[in-house]
């Protein structure tokens with residue numbers, strides 16, 4: 001079952017965004033989440049108003065496919081537009097580009113901090129946790145991406161395509177980031 005909107009069948013599920021209960025009969029957004037322990041994906045539920053701020057692209061897609069009426073649609077549209085414009089909406093996966101929420105992360109390329117609210121590129125990297133290797137997000141200035149990819153044997157065109165798929169930021173900003181990394 002793909003991402004979709006439906007009436008809550010019971011009042012037992014809680015919203016993944018605000019952690020509060022979703023009332024029976026209330027419309028909710030279901031996001032298909034991969035299950036690490038089996039091949040049946042499970043559904044994660046969100047209030048529509050919560051999803052509008054956190055998962056605007058997923059909610060938009062589900063709204064387009066939903067045949068029924070949605071109360072407060074204008075308010076949802078505004079929240080989704082604001083969330084995309086902020087540059088802080090949740091991406092669909094790695095790699096992605098978004099605005100740095102803090103100024104604490106350092107660039108894996110040049111080692112300098114990435115300024116708060118400036119665009120960064122997040123890529124998958126291997127992390128050593130104790131004796132085991134795991135993967136997590138590593139961050140780069142857009143201008144530092146090309147040099148980093150060269151050391152990893154990565155491909156700029158492939159990265160750009162993935163950034164377009166996964167990022168949830170304004171189109172013009174996304175193209176500017178991609179231009180910056182391609183021309184570096």
Ligand SMILES: [Zn+2]
Nearest residue numbers: 015018047050
């Ligand atoms: Zn909620």
Ligand SMILES: [Zn+2]
Nearest residue numbers: 107110141144
């Ligand atoms: Zn850098």
